[in-house]
Amino acid sequence: MGGVIKSIFTFVLIVEFIIGNLGNSFIALVNCIDWVKGRKISSVDRILTALAISRISLVWLIFGSWCVSVFFPALFATEKMFRMLTNIWTVINHFSVWLATGLGTFYFLKIANFSNSIFLYLKWRVKKVVLVLLLVTSVFLFLNIALINIHINASINGYRRNKTCSSDSSNFTRFSSLIVLTSTVFIFIPFTLSLAMFLLLIFSLWKHRKKMQHTVKRSGDASTKAHRGVKSVITFFLLYAIFCLSFFISVWTSERLEENLIILSQVMGMAYPSCHSYVLILGNKKLRQASLSVLLWLRYMFKDGEPSGHKEFRESS
Numbered sequence: 144m145g146g147v148i149k150s151i152f153t154f155v156l157i158v159e160f161i162i163g164n165l166g167n168s169f170i171a172l173v174n175c176i177d178w179v180k181g182r183k184i185s186s187v188d189r190i191l192t193a194l195a196i197s198r199i200s201l202v203w204l205i206f207g208s209w210c211v212s213v214f215f216p217a218l219f220a221t222e223k224m225f226r227m228l229t230n231i232w233t234v235i236n237h238f239s240v241w242l243a244t245g246l247g248t249f250y251f252l253k254i255a256n257f258s259n260s261i262f263l264y265l266k267w268r269v270k271k272v273v274l275v276l277l278l279v280t281s282v283f284l285f286l287n288i289a290l291i292n293i294h295i296n297a298s299i300n301g302y303r304r305n306k307t308c309s310s311d312s313s314n315f316t317r318f319s320s321l322i323v324l325t326s327t328v329f330i331f332i333p334f335t336l337s338l339a340m341f342l343l344l345i346f347s348l349w350k351h352r353k354k355m356q357h358t359v360k361r362s363g364d365a366s367t368k369a370h371r372g373v374k375s376v377i378t379f380f381l382l383y384a385i386f387c388l389s390f391f392i393s394v395w396t397s398e399r400l401e402e403n404l405i406i407l408s409q410v411m412g413m414a415y416p417s418c419h420s421y422v423l424i425l426g427n428k429k430l431r432q433a434s435l436s437v438l439l440w441l442r443y444m445f446k447d448g449e450p451s452g453h454k455e456f457r458e459s460s
Contacts, residue, residue, distance in 0.1 A: 149406060152406045152407055152410050153406065155410050156206070156209060156406065156409060156410050156413060157206075159202075159410065159413040159414060159417040159418075160202055160205075160206045160413065160417070162417050162418070162421075163198065163199075163202040163413060163416055163417030163418075163420065164199060164202060164203075166417065166418075166420030166421050166424065167195040167196075167198045167199045167202070167416070167417075167420045168195070168199060169420075169424065169430075169433075169434065169437075170191055170192065170194075170195040170420060170423060170424065170430060171192050171195040171196055171199070173429070173430055173433045174188045174191060174192040174195075175192065177429070178192075186249065186270050186273070187246070187249060187427075188429075190242055190245055190246045190249065190273070191246065191423060191427070191430075193238070193242050194239065194242040194243060194246060194423075195420065197235060197238040197239040197242055198239050198416035198417075198419075198420065200235045200239075201235050201236060201239045201416045202413060202416050202417060204228075204231060204232055204235055205409055205412055205413045205416075206413070208228055208232075208409075209406070209409050211224070211228075212405075222295075222299055225295070226292075226295055229291055229295070230288060230291070230292070232326075233284070233287055233288055233291060233326065234284065234288070236326070236330075237280075237283070237284045237287065237329075239416060240330060240333050241276075241277060241280045241283075241333055242277070243333075243337075243379070243383075243419070244276070244333040244336055244337055245273045245276055245277050247337050247340055247376065247379065248269075248272065248273055248276060248336075248340065249269055249273050250375070250376075251340040251343070251344055252265055252266045252269040252272065253266075253269060254344065254347075255340075255343060255344050255347040256347050256350075257343075257347060280333075283329055283332065286329075287325070287326065287329045290325050291325060291326070294325065327387065330386075330387055331387070334383060334387060337376075337379070337380065337383065338380070340376075341376050341377075341380060344376060374426075375422055375423075375426040378419070378422045379419060379422065382414060382415040382418055382419050382422075383415060385411050385414055385415060386411070386412055386414070386415035388411060389408040389409070389411035389412035392404060392407060392408035392411065
């Protein structure tokens with residue numbers, strides 16, 4: 144039974160790896176082509192492109208870490224490999240999470256409607272707000288890296304003094320769970336910020352609908368736009384919550400070495416960067432139209448279940 148569960152999780156992980164690469168590569172490719180053609184790129188497209196690139200890197204890192212842990216477990220437990228993967232993970236995950244938060248901030252300030260003077264000040268300077276947010280959060284990145292390396296150095300030095308660094312796997316898993324816990328703390332900072340924006344956006348929608356009840360047409364148009372934003376944010380939070388939950392599972396299972404739960408945490412962790420890309424595609428008009436064009440092209444090329452070139456060759460024969 145355990146082997147069947149492991150096989151299912153492995154299959155899901157591989158599928159997530161494929162769709163994550165396809166979705167995020169599509170976003171980056173469409174925006175880059177549009178940038179080359181128009182020789183300019185909007186602020187939203189810049190964030191989307193950077194977010195897609197960071198998530199491609201994150202998907203490859205999760206999948207690569209899984210491959211190393213499965214096929215080369217001894218290599219995965221070495222100090223050099225662990226330090227390298229941990230630092231790379233910290234950097235890539237930071238940009239993935241905070242670029243998503245920056246994108247959410249941009250949409251929140253654009254969609255939400257409040258008469259508060261501070262909110263209006265931020266709304267008029269939304270581009271600068273997002274830029275400052277991303278620059279300020281770089282402090283969290285350096286602090287996170289510093290704390291993680293302090294934990295690694297302290298643990299490695301302690302194990303070497305006790306001559307157990309290479310033989311005591313429980314000690315290794317103990318300090319690896321401590322590092323994951325440290326990263327989880329930093330992940331909850333953008334999660335809390337995003338949650339606050341989500342609640343404010345819902346309140347803004349409710350307030351706007353109540354105010355515009357007598358102007359049905361205007362209220363409907365604005366509500367449709369706000370509803371799209373809320374749907375995107377809800378999906379984002381569900382995937383984000385699953386992503387955060389995967390960290391807790393990693394901490395809980397690292398000392399128990401339960402293989403099925405470890406791979407489950409990896410599957411849950413990859414669901415966020417893989418699936419959210421399709422939410423972004425559906426929520427963006429340009430990306431949605433480009434995806435429909437690709438689907439129509441594929442339908443034309445493989446009409447009736449076979450490539451058009453093969454069909455023409457068969458008919459001419």
